[in-house]
Amino acid sequence: MGELVLREDAGGVATLTLNRPDKRNALNLALWGELDAHVDAIRAAGEAIGAVILRASGPSFCAGNDLKERGIKAPRPHYQASIVTKLAELPQPLIVAVQGGCFTGGLELALAGDIIVAGEGANFADTHGKFGLVPIWGMSQRLPRRVGEWKAREISFTGLPIDGREAERIGLANRCVPDAELDATARTLAEAIAAQSRHSVFAYKKLYREQTDLPLDAGLVHEVSNSAGVAPDMAERVARF
Incomplete structure (x- = not known):
């Protein structure tokens, strides 16, 4: 099996790519482990890295938790939540580039970002209720801080998807751009940040x-x-x- 999270550094920007496209980048424990290691390494790099981009390969950003692994014991308590928090608390600004589906656990991961850039074809949804689940990775805390409590309630209670333009309108995404411009836009923002002190x-x-x-x-x-x-x-x- 190849790497599930790729890292590429250029111009003071570290780009992390979720690399499980055949599974719509569903978050299994192996992927979490690689992401955790990358986050630790980027934090340890300090000012050598000025900004971080989190993106994904394939047509979807992230389908959420890999439900096939439910019941499998994680390496430590609150494992996934702790990694999302570590990602959010990186000293470097984090830009998240979202294309296609960004659902539930994938949305919780994206909410770790300081800046979210959405492609026009992006779809964001909180589908905990569809599967009889409740959030433990930060949805009930980070989503209302981003879009306001009442819009967050609508998103979580209904499970209905929000496209890229609507995400931009309500503040879930900072920007919505044509899908073909997603990576370039994220890169431009990251380079602007990296050029700052x-x-x-x-x-x-x-x-x-x-x-x-x-x-x-x-x-x-x-x-x-x-x-x-x-x-x-x-x-x-x-x-x-």
């Missing part, structure tokens, strides 16, 4: 993550109290400008 971007991501649920006054205090300060090369950057 790593110090600034990493500090921004940390602040955004930490202040999510704070009231404005507390958030303003947090921003000042937890400032990373200016970058070591700030003066050099200003001089170049």
